[in-house]
Amino acid sequence: MNGLNLFRIALHALSNNKTRAFLTMLGIIIGVASVITMLAIGQGSKGSIEKQISEMGSNMIMIYPGEASTGGVRLSASEMNTLKVEDYESLLTLEHLSAVSPLVSSSGQYIFGANNYPSSISGVGTEYLLIRQLKLASGEMFSEDDIRTSSKVCVIGNTIKDNLFPNGEDPIGKTIRFKKIPFQIIGVLEEKGYNSMGMDQDDIVLTPYTTVMKRILAVTHIKSLYASAITEEQTEVATAEITAALRSNHKLGFGEVDDFNIRTQQELASMISSTSQLMTTLLACVAAISLIVGGIGIMNIMYVSVTERTKEIGLRMSVGAKGIDILSQFLIESFMISITGGLIGIALGCSFALGVNKFVRWPIEIELWTILLSFAVCTFTGIFFGWYPAKKAAQLDPIDAIRYE
Amino acid sequence: MKNKIIELVDIKRNFSVGSEVVRALRGVSFTIHEGDFVTIMGTSGSGKSTLLNVLGCLDDSSSGEYYLDGVLVRNMSKNERAVLRNRKIGFVFQSYNLLAKTTAIENVELPLMYNSSICTKDRRVRAIAALTRVGLADRLQHKSNQMSGGQMQRVAIARALVNDPAVILADEATGNLDTRTSFEILALLQRLHGEGKTIIFVTHNPEIAEFSNRCIVLKDGLVDSDVFNSDVRSAAEVLASLPILSDD
Ligand SMILES: Nc1ncnc2c1ncn2[C@@H]1O[C@H](COP(=O)(O)OP(=O)(O)OP(=O)(O)O)[C@@H](O)[C@H]1O
Numbered sequence: 001m002n003g004l005n006l007f008r009i010a011l012h013a014l015s016n017n018k019t020r021a022f023l024t025m026l027g028i029i030i031g032v033a034s035v036i037t038m039l040a041i042g043q044g045s046k047g048s049i050e051k052q053i054s055e056m057g058s059n060m061i062m063i064y065p066g067e068a069s070t071g072g073v074r075l076s077a078s079e080m081n082t083l084k085v086e087d088y089e090s091l092l093t094l095e096h097l098s099a100v101s102p103l104v105s106s107s108g109q110y111i112f113g114a115n116n117y118p119s120s121i122s123g124v125g126t127e128y129l130l131i132r133q134l135k136l137a138s139g140e141m142f143s144e145d146d147i148r149t150s151s152k153v154c155v156i157g158n159t160i161k162d163n164l165f166p167n168g169e170d171p172i173g174k175t176i177r178f179k180k181i182p183f184q185i186i187g188v189l190e191e192k193g194y195n196s197m198g199m200d201q202d203d204i205v206l207t208p209y210t211t212v213m214k215r216i217l218a219v220t221h222i223k224s225l226y227a228s229a230i231t232e233e234q235t236e237v238a239t240a241e242i243t244a245a246l247r248s249n250h251k252l253g254f255g256e257v258d259d260f261n262i263r264t265q266q267e268l269a270s271m272i273s274s275t276s277q278l279m280t281t282l283l284a285c286v287a288a289i290s291l292i293v294g295g296i297g298i299m300n301i302m303y304v305s306v307t308e309r310t311k312e313i314g315l316r317m318s319v320g321a322k323g324i325d326i327l328s329q330f331l332i333e334s335f336m337i338s339i340t341g342g343l344i345g346i347a348l349g350c351s352f353a354l355g356v357n358k359f360v361r362w363p364i365e366i367e368l369w370t371i372l373l374s375f376a377v378c379t380f381t382g383i384f385f386g387w388y389p390a391k392k393a394a395q396l397d398p399i400d401a402i403r404y405e
Numbered sequence: 406m407k408n409k410i411i412e413l414v415d416i417k418r419n420f421s422v423g424s425e426v427v428r429a430l431r432g433v434s435f436t437i438h439e440g441d442f443v444t445i446m447g448t449s450g451s452g453k454s455t456l457l458n459v460l461g462c463l464d465d466s467s468s469g470e471y472y473l474d475g476v477l478v479r480n481m482s483k484n485e486r487a488v489l490r491n492r493k494i495g496f497v498f499q500s501y502n503l504l505a506k507t508t509a510i511e512n513v514e515l516p517l518m519y520n521s522s523i524c525t526k527d528r529r530v531r532a533i534a535a536l537t538r539v540g541l542a543d544r545l546q547h548k549s550n551q552m553s554g555g556q557m558q559r560v561a562i563a564r565a566l567v568n569d570p571a572v573i574l575a576d577e578a579t580g581n582l583d584t585r586t587s588f589e590i591l592a593l594l595q596r597l598h599g600e601g602k603t604i605i606f607v608t609h610n611p612e613i614a615e616f617s618n619r620c621i622v623l624k625d626g627l628v629d630s631d632v633f634n635s636d637v638r639s640a641a642e643v644l645a646s647l648p649i650l651s652d653d
């Protein structure tokens with residue numbers, strides 16, 4: 001018996017029972033479609049988070065005052081004050097850092113004419129743009145001179161611009177007020193949009209850190225320090241360097257714990273991506289279970305089908321079908337069911353994922369391997385679950401089968 | 406002397422039903438030569454079907470030797486028997502046993518499907534030839550449920566013929582049919598016999614024995630009588646003499 005004939009016989013048997021074949025397929029269709037959709041959504045959100053993190057600067061290092069182990073406990077005032085301008089200056093000379101900037105911020109209301117907008121002001125160094133990968137759309141960044149003189153100049157983000165200058169006038173050269181202090185706008189940043197945590201990255205005003213420290217907050221400590229390692233790979237070395245520098249600045253002896261803590265974007269990235277990896281795995285498990293249920297559906301139907309068609313099997317044997325012919329016939333049937341179901345499921349899963357992307361606006365990413373994997377799994381499912389009923393059919397005794405009522 | 410096509414030596418077949426043993430065949434021996442038309446008769450339960458199943462390699466005897474075309478069937482594997490059924494034996498069942506929802510031609514093609522040496526085109530040609538021989542050339546595409554009992558039985562005979570077997574085994578092939586159709590089938594078998602086919606025909610009807618050249622009667626699983634008939638009647642003649650009621 002040749003393969004083509006077997007295919008013809010199996011196709012014939014399936015077309016004799018179209019509804020049943022389709023219902024059997026449904027399990028596989030749902031299984032494959034859900035695997036594809038779930039993985040597309042999982043991969044998509046993972047991809048978009050990774051993209052946003054790298055946009056934020058994957059070699060970014062953040063230094064905060066206080067011990068790392070404080071966790072959720074509120075820091076005491078003295079612990080909050082451990083970072084000084086000298087610390088910032090000592091970091092400037094470090095070998096593995098490409099950029100360093102302090103960050104001191106304060107929140108309040110901006111006023112320009114009749115428009116006002118609640119936001120915050122960030123006191124930073126000139127290298128802050130580099131660290132956060134911000135670019136100027138127009139105007140210019142303040143200079144080291146501005147920092148030295150604590151000048152009242154600022155660079156604003158798009159959200160601030162849109163809210164204070166709703167009529168589209170050019171903000172450069174205009175003076176806005178923050179806590180009654182006038183700031184002259186000297187630059188506007190390029191639009192960045194929302195980040196993956198849903199924060200508006202354009203709701204930002206940059207000014208020299210000395211201005212915020214002296215004129216607004218009247219403090220001598222720095223709230224946090226931002227730095228960039230030269231490359232992502234050098235983040236760890238840079239972190240060690242920073243630790244050493246700060247410890248020596250703070251005169252911490254051997255055995256004393258750091259009075260600051262360092263966070264790297266790398267850590268954050270791996271934390272977030274491992275979380276989303278876990279989510280993807282969970283989604284895939286749910287989907288895989290539905291695929292197995294689909295497979296059991298095939299086994300169930302094939303089993304019924306073998307019992308129901310015992311007489312037919314007997315007849316085929318009586319005209320010369322061998323056990324292997326019968327086995328192949330039923331295997332091919334379940335194979336065809338699962339392949340067809342798999343193909344429909346892939347089509348459905350892809351269009352479903354695209355639908356989610358279009359209508360719910362979730363990021364998706366359909367990767368070839370997910371399609372190949374789910375197709376391979378459902379092919380395997382068909383053969384695996386079809387095997388037992390097919391084997392049972394093949395082992396029937398011709399005379400018993402043909403006498404079966 | 407013609408070839409021995411079937412040789413049975415002391416064939417026994419026991420069935421165990423619960424704790425009891427039913428001895429359906431209790432030692433049957435006979436020889437059938439090529440080109441014989443043999444009827445097997447006997448009361449109900451005498452073991453006719455059991456014997457035919459053994460002859461058709463569908464069932465295995467409990468003891469005794471069965472040579473088909475000189476080959477000892479006992480020594481054959483399952484697969485070898487399947488090939489034997491495919492190439493040497495044409496089996497006609499009382500209940501036709503056609504595939505449901507399947508056309509006449511596909512039913513007849515079935516044995517050839519399991520013969521990989523026959524290509525698709527050949528298969529079709531041979532199936533049409535077989536159906537033409539049984540007078541169903543105009544019913545090729547009819548499905549099993551669109552035919553009369555006589556037509557279905559003729560499809561079954563065409564299916565038994567299509568692989569050009571050495572022996573045609575028919576188990577009460579006319580049992581479900583009216584007199585006229587029975588004679589048509591019989592005339593067909595006689596014609597095939599005339600063409601040199603060996604036919605073994607199980608029946609309840611003693612009249613049918615008159616159309617064959619040998620009649621073996623079974624009783625309680627043993628051969629009761631085995632007579633040759635020199636005065637074979639022609640089914641075609643009987644058919645011609647029957648009043649024509651309606652056209653088929
Ligand atoms: N599979 C089986 N299991 C148990 N007993 C069986 C089986 N097949 C046949 N028999 C027994 O064997 C005996 C012969 O049966 P068989 O079918 O050969 O009779 P038969 O001559 O064909 O009868 P009929 O003319 O009614 O068809 C019967 O007593 C029957 O009960």
Ligand SMILES: [Mg+2]
Nearest residue numbers: 453454455576
């Ligand atoms: Mg019988």
